Amino acid sequence: MKKHNFSAGPCILPQEVFEKSAQAVLNFNDSGLSILEISHRSKDFVAVMDEARALALELLGLENKGYQALFLQGGASMEFLRVPNNLMKIGGKAAYLDTGTWASGAIKEAKNFGETQIVASSKSENYNHIPKNFLIPEDANYFHCTSNNTIFGTQMKSFPETKIPVVCDMSSDIFSRQLDFSKFDLIYAGAQKNMGPAGVTLVVLKEEILGKTERNIPSILDYQKHISAESMYNTPPVFAVYTSLLTMKWLKNLGGISAIEQINIAKAKLLYDEIDRNPLFEGTAKTEDRSNMNATFLLKDNSHTEIFDKMWKEAGISGLPGHRSVGGYRASMYNALPLESIQVLVDVMQELRFKI
Numbered sequence: 001m002k003k004h005n006f007s008a009g010p011c012i013l014p015q016e017v018f019e020k021s022a023q024a025v026l027n028f029n030d031s032g033l034s035i036l037e038i039s040h041r042s043k044d045f046v047a048v049m050d051e052a053r054a055l056a057l058e059l060l061g062l063e064n065k066g067y068q069a070l071f072l073q074g075g076a077s078m079e080f081l082r083v084p085n086n087l088m089k090i091g092g093k094a095a096y097l098d099t100g101t102w103a104s105g106a107i108k109e110a111k112n113f114g115e116t117q118i119v120a121s122s123k124s125e126n127y128n129h130i131p132k133n134f135l136i137p138e139d140a141n142y143f144h145c146t147s148n149n150t151i152f153g154t155q156m157k158s159f160p161e162t163k164i165p166v167v168c169d170m171s172s173d174i175f176s177r178q179l180d181f182s183k184f185d186l187i188y189a190g191a192q193k194n195m196g197p198a199g200v201t202l203v204v205l206k207e208e209i210l211g212k213t214e215r216n217i218p219s220i221l222d223y224q225k226h227i228s229a230e231s232m233y234n235t236p237p238v239f240a241v242y243t244s245l246l247t248m249k250w251l252k253n254l255g256g257i258s259a260i261e262q263i264n265i266a267k268a269k270l271l272y273d274e275i276d277r278n279p280l281f282e283g284t285a286k287t288e289d290r291s292n293m294n295a296t297f298l299l300k301d302n303s304h305t306e307i308f309d310k311m312w313k314e315a316g317i318s319g320l321p322g323h324r325s326v327g328g329y330r331a332s333m334y335n336a337l338p339l340e341s342i343q344v345l346v347d348v349m350q351e352l353r354f355k356i
């Protein structure tokens, strides 16, 4: 039986995507060949890459606006260093918002390239909220933020206005909610949180921000080289790109980002209402900054842990423990997780009150 999969990543994908990608491993496009054994330069795979790049821009509302979409390797972690390598001038500086483990990982890499100015941080309160009302220095080469903090369960509900390029790590909430994506100059997202299997990262960037650093950029790190090669500078991870395309098509058929956003809001509300109503639990993120993708919560009394863990496992739930650095529980409610799975979790939380 299919589990109710609350894993933070790699995560649940739509069932039809699992089925279609499995089929393509056996026989891709009725070609008599597996997607895994055809040349990435073949007509069939070039069409996959082209469609995936175009559909990413279409879903984000960024076609014909000077943006390029790339499917690259190295995970979101690679973008932590590709971004400063491509955007930070020699002797320049970059501005970073520190909202969690991944944001601070990006800061650590940027420090190798120049000065990083941390405009605000919620570290001293274990990243339980998103800092607000900070100033962004306009002499920085770019501003970097993390839209959704996968580990701590916080999400930026608004983004600061600034004249400098805005770079955003959207790994764990890409394609989950409607934003004016044209306010961002570079967006990146590791696929395995909401888009596809591990092994590929979507990078969407405004081409005009490139070429301003005079830095000597190693080829594999150079966004311009990847754009010129139409995201085929070297062998792309064909299976991950194809599966990401299937997920994007699924999303388009569902009505796109605005349609999934409504579903995601309903899912998050169902769970947060229970966390707030149930006297045995408490949320760890500040209410106004709660993530609609990853809900973090605790049992108020640790002595209930054993029975609660047994109950949700018996209900067919998987992937609920919090990140090892935080503990407690984390319910990841990515696009493909059905509302019914959240109802199962809520039912278990309610039942716990009668079992203790």
Ligand SMILES: *Cc1c(COP(=O)(O)O)cnc(C)c1O
Pocket (backbone or CB within 6 Å): 009, 074, 075, 076, 077, 078, 102, 146, 148, 149, 150, 169, 170, 171, 172, 190, 191, 193
């Ligand atoms: C998971 C995650 C990362 C790291 O992604 P990798 O693909 O493992 O490098 C970075 N940022 C955020 C917000 C994440 O959720």
